[in-house]
Amino acid sequence: MLSVVILGTGNLAMHLFRAFSRSSGVRVVQVVGRNPESLYWFSGLVSTTTDFTIIEDADVYLIAVKDDATAEVSHHLHGKKGVVAHTSGTVEMDALIPENRGVFYPLQTFTKGKDIDFEKVPICIEAKEEQSLIILRSLAHTLSQNVHEVHSEQRKKLHLAAVFVNNFTNYLYAVGEEICIKEGLPFDLLKPLILETAEKIQSMSPKEAQTGPARRNDQKSMQDHLKLLDNEKHIALYKLMSEAIKQAYEKKL
Amino acid sequence: MLSVVILGTGNLAMHLFRAFSRSSGVRVVQVVGRNPESLYWFSGLVSTTTDFTIIEDADVYLIAVKDDATAEVSHHLHGKKGVVAHTSGTVEMDALIPENRGVFYPLQTFTKGKDIDFEKVPICIEAKEEQSLIILRSLAHTLSQNVHEVHSEQRKKLHLAAVFVNNFTNYLYAVGEEICIKEGLPFDLLKPLILETAEKIQSMSPKEAQTGPARRNDQKSMQDHLKLLDNEKHIALYKLMSEAIKQAYEKKL
Missing domain, CATH: 3.40.50.720 (NAD(P)-binding Rossmann-like Domain)
Structure with a gap:
């Protein structure tokens, strides 16, 4: 003991x-x-x-x-x-x-x-x-x-990775909540999707699991989405995220 | 039937x-x-x-x-x-x-x-x-x-919110995976955290659930993290996310 x-x-x-x-x-x-x-x-x-x-x-x-x-x-x-x-x-x-x-x-x-x-x-x-x-x-x-x-160096990187998958992810949830509330919709609508997104990568690499307009370089959908956003930070985030996703998959083609 | x-x-x-x-x-x-x-x-x-x-x-x-x-x-x-x-x-x-x-x-x-x-x-x-x-x-x-x-306008916004909490979140998971792999660590290490992050907001608003260096405006940790990153897109994302989180909570103070 x-x-x-x-x-x-x-x-x-x-x-x-x-x-x-x-x-x-x-x-x-x-x-x-x-x-x-x-x-x-x-x-x-x-x-x-x-x-x-x-x-x-x-x-x-x-x-x-x-x-x-x-x-x-x-x-x-x-x-x-x-x-x-x-x-x-x-x-x-x-x-x-x-x-x-x-x-x-x-x-x-x-x-x-x-x-x-x-x-x-x-x-x-x-x-x-x-x-x-x-x-x-x-x-x-x-x-x-x-x-x-x-070891300590690895642990620091692991903690950094945790900031991406925990802190930053949670912020994306908060953006989703904000968009819902503004439209008079309950945030509850997004909860099953949030859970399934996290569950999906338990058995599948997130690289393979990636979907969405940026992944398929669907310019029209991305432009339409940008028009729907009014918060400056959300717009910047949408652009940067989409650019990063696009780039990650272009490289592989 | x-x-x-x-x-x-x-x-x-x-x-x-x-x-x-x-x-x-x-x-x-x-x-x-x-x-x-x-x-x-x-x-x-x-x-x-x-x-x-x-x-x-x-x-x-x-x-x-x-x-x-x-x-x-x-x-x-x-x-x-x-x-x-x-x-x-x-x-x-x-x-x-x-x-x-x-x-x-x-x-x-x-x-x-x-x-x-x-x-x-x-x-x-x-x-x-x-x-x-x-x-x-x-x-x-x-x-x-x-x-x-x-209705159709709400549904478009809902779909936009879904891009944030699903597509963009999945990209953050991919960043986490990339950081792990580079350090010779299994991505499995992050999976329980990813699941708990999604589970937490099933019963708690993401606004309340937010933690991390940006949330407490811990400049030193954020600077240390930035030094550990070498991918340009990840650096830009880290800065923008942290800035957005900081700003979201400053407003409320």
Whole structure:
């Protein structure tokens, strides 16, 4: 049974805590956070403290705080025997102070109050020392079948890719919602399409799945669409996206 | 029991045929198409013909051909008693010749060989005459619980919104795939995130669901990301998307 201390009280900390609590191979021994109010959510469920000088001993310390506070928090873990890992997509492993450092990065979007099935969440691990890697892998496997060793440079690129498929995609959903609302139509009309678009690429490369006016270089439809748009940013986005899609497939012809 | 003739043999025609075949309230009496090879898929299952002058009588004629062939095909249905409806997101209802004209537009992306649960597919109907509307509504309800009366101008906007949430979103997935492949990482790593991003907005407005560096105006992360990109189109897209997201939330503050 692996013992874990979670440092941080945000969204990811909560989701990790909940997932570990359900797992039989892990015991969370403490949650440490600056903010007593956020810490309150954990109290009664686990030992908590706002005092970073009385962190308990554990096999793994998971730092789940804001990116720019990660290095600072790791200072408090200097000299601890357990593995010290952060959970960020962008922070380099070597930003951590302790020698027995590593990374434990679950590649998923976590929403307050919405449960995540961790079994399918890819967990990207990295460690400076081989022994730390073994422990992090074993910890990751208590949650997920989808564990990958990913080094810091790869992880940064992966996080960048995640911005495209998550943040930017969500913005496109917001554009769709805006167009519907302006027409007095419920955004619900687009929801099955959104889901199917995401489901389709689970078993098919998005390159093959591409359809639409830009894909078939249908100038008339694209011109008609541009006339229907009035938001300047949406127009620019429509043009750039269509140009990028056209170009991606021209190359292949 | 409603009788239907399907005109067209493409992807949508196949999906509609399959869905109607499973429905107890509809009988497809004929499939009509120019292309004998595509028509072959239907043969043995239903009466088929390549001859547009011997179209059988039916309650509804569904035209599921390419947009620019829609009007022409409707010529052949002039004088028929049944409702003549096209299935396009962009063609105006009045492009059809017959008086008893309408639209039967299932708002979904249809992939060859991938089954769709029609029960949740929004079907947008429109008709010139009230009696035609009643018939189209009744036909739509044999497939889906999600039937909406949507006029031609609204339907065009809806189709435009669909380009954003389907075609453009899929392109973002392709960018994510490209970044992964270049790093020697499997695209599979992004799939659970892609699915969760789509699932999240089923119960939450995308405006509320927006996260990421642009949303919190985190200049450093955005600069770091731009340095990691080498494809010119991806850089332009990253900048425009981030600018659009930033602006959308600045306005609200």
